[in-house]
Amino acid sequence: MRYKIQNIFTHIGRTRLNNLLCILTLAFFTLVLNAFLFNHTSVYKDLELNEDVPPLVAFLNDTVIEEDAKTFANQLQKQDKILFIDFVSKEENLSRAEEQFGSLAKLIKGGFSDSNPFPASLKIFVDSSNVSRKTLEEISYEIKSFAQIDDVNLTGSGILTDLFRQTTRMTIACITITVLLIIFTIRAAVIKTASSRQDEIQLINLIGATRGHIRNPFLFHGLFLGFFGTLVGLTCFYLLYCAFTYQLGVLEFLPYNQLLSVVCTGVFLGLFAGILANRKYTKTYLNNI
Amino acid sequence: MIQLHQVSFSYQDLSVLERVSFRLERGEFGFLIGESGSGKTTLLKLLNRELLPTAGSLSVLGQPLEELTSATIPYFRRKIGVVFQDWKLIDTKTVEQNLEIPQKLIGTKYRILRENVNNMLHQMGLVHRKHALPTQISNNERQRLVIARAIINSPLLLLADQPTETLDPNISLDMLSLFDALNFQGTTVLVTTSDPDLPDRFVREKNASPKRIYKLQDGSITS
Numbered sequence: 001m002r003y004k005i006q007n008i009f010t011h012i013g014r015t016r017l018n019n020l021l022c023i024l025t026l027a028f029f030t031l032v033l034n035a036f037l038f039n040h041t042s043v044y045k046d047l048e049l050n051e052d053v054p055p056l057v058a059f060l061n062d063t064v065i066e067e068d069a070k071t072f073a074n075q076l077q078k079q080d081k082i083l084f085i086d087f088v089s090k091e092e093n094l095s096r097a098e099e100q101f102g103s104l105a106k107l108i109k110g111g112f113s114d115s116n117p118f119p120a121s122l123k124i125f126v127d128s129s130n131v132s133r134k135t136l137e138e139i140s141y142e143i144k145s146f147a148q149i150d151d152v153n154l155t156g157s158g159i160l161t162d163l164f165r166q167t168t169r170m171t172i173a174c175i176t177i178t179v180l181l182i183i184f185t186i187r188a189a190v191i192k193t194a195s196s197r198q199d200e201i202q203l204i205n206l207i208g209a210t211r212g213h214i215r216n217p218f219l220f221h222g223l224f225l226g227f228f229g230t231l232v233g234l235t236c237f238y239l240l241y242c243a244f245t246y247q248l249g250v251l252e253f254l255p256y257n258q259l260l261s262v263v264c265t266g267v268f269l270g271l272f273a274g275i276l277a278n279r280k281y282t283k284t285y286l287n288n289i
Numbered sequence: 290m291i292q293l294h295q296v297s298f299s300y301q302d303l304s305v306l307e308r309v310s311f312r313l314e315r316g317e318f319g320f321l322i323g324e325s326g327s328g329k330t331t332l333l334k335l336l337n338r339e340l341l342p343t344a345g346s347l348s349v350l351g352q353p354l355e356e357l358t359s360a361t362i363p364y365f366r367r368k369i370g371v372v373f374q375d376w377k378l379i380d381t382k383t384v385e386q387n388l389e390i391p392q393k394l395i396g397t398k399y400r401i402l403r404e405n406v407n408n409m410l411h412q413m414g415l416v417h418r419k420h421a422l423p424t425q426i427s428n429n430e431r432q433r434l435v436i437a438r439a440i441i442n443s444p445l446l447l448l449a450d451q452p453t454e455t456l457d458p459n460i461s462l463d464m465l466s467l468f469d470a471l472n473f474q475g476t477t478v479l480v481t482t483s484d485p486d487l488p489d490r491f492v493r494e495k496n497a498s499p500k501r502i503y504k505l506q507d508g509s510i511t512s
């Protein structure tokens with residue numbers, strides 16, 4: 001056991017510059033990955049805040065009476081991609097504005113000599129999971145073309161959903177590429193270190209080293225690089241976040257579970273890359289194991 | 290102890306050993322004499338289970354080698370001491386550290402390890418060089434270190450691949466005397482050499498008992 005542990009440290013300490021370069025490379029990959037995760041998480045949080053907001057709000061002309069508006073809404077609802085439509089009367093909009101803006105709403109109302117300036121509206125909910133921003137705009141133009149409609153607003157919700165879809169795709173792509181790069185980098189670094197102490201590995205293999213004696217340094221080296229690579233990457237990312245807090249505004253740092261999963265993934269990938277490196281090295285240099 | 294029956298070995302199309310058969314009993318001292326390229330090193334590699342024969346069967350220490358698995362090979366090798374022709378010393382470790390490796394591999398307790406290493410350094414006259422790197426010591430000292438490393442775990446079988454090749458004649462005989470002493474303690478010894486007169490010279494000049502001699506020529510044992 002003593003030798004196994006010593007052997008691991010000797011292995012890791014053998015090529016310090018190689019390790020340092022590997023950790024810096026991994027830190028860079030982790031930094032880029034974290035930037036994507038940060039962006040994704042921020043968009044997701046925004047989306048959560050706007051969960052109940054309909055993607056489209058159509059304002060009805062003042063000339064349209066409530067009965068006609070409801071009939072019109074029912075007709076619109078039959079269109080593809082529209083899930084359902086909520087009719088909101090002028091009065092409801094006024095009371096909501098009063099709730100939201102308090103005295104300011106009264107002021108607005110006062111400016112219109114006690115008549116209600118708020119139009120009736122239709123909250124239009126679409127199937128956000130399948131509708132892109134472009135489609136939303138097309139639906140909006142289509143609805144706007146009806147005589148009953150004064151204007152159509154694209155709320156942030158629909159755009160955010162589309163943005164969230166895009167960032168999810170990009171983040172998944174980034175994670176995939178980063179995972180491959182991390183595995184490749186660690187595997188190369190471990191093999192390089194093993195090659196530099198090839199004479200020792202070959203000797204101990206010939207005089208009775210078990211598979212554990214030979215394999216463990218590879219695994220622990222991979223684990224070490226994975227752990228410190230991601231840790232340094234996260235530290236750099238946090239420092240950058242602190243440096244740019246003002247520019248980022250209210251955006252929060254990554255949640256703890258995400259930080260922990262990044263480090264755990266780094267450790268796991270390091271271990272995996274260590275196994276790959278060991279297999280490659282054993283096949284190339286130690287054909288009898 | 291060592292039993293080869295019709296063992297053949299070839300590297301792809303190049304035949305190195307052809308139907309080699311011989312026995313070396315427990316506690317015997319044998320010389321394997323052969324010219325350069327006759328297959329001596331290959332034969333020792335077969336005995337250490339670094340290679341597998343292409344035909345025939347061999348058993349070492351009562352163990353048929355074809356039955357060994359990758360998990361049991363290390364434990365088999367721990368019973369054998371090997372003096373490698375190319376030494377296989379770790380240039381980045383000191384003489385003392387090189388000597389510690391076999392002891393550490395078998396999990397010797399630190400106190401006993403220190404004792405064994407110091408004894409071996411004394412026995413081999415390497416105490417004053419224990420902190421030197423293998424690149425900083427002479428060929429004679431290096432050869433002694435390799436032998437010390439091979440015997441520090443008290444192996445049942447010692448395989449020495451041309452251990453006297455780089456040594457001057459007198460020191461060669463001293464080395465063989467050391468092997469003889471080990472053999473007297475019960476270790477089976479097989480030494481390869483390309484010098485056909487070495488066994489006779491050793492017996493004559495060191496008053497050693499006659500040794501078993503095998504001659505390897507063109508991949509076959511001739512006598």
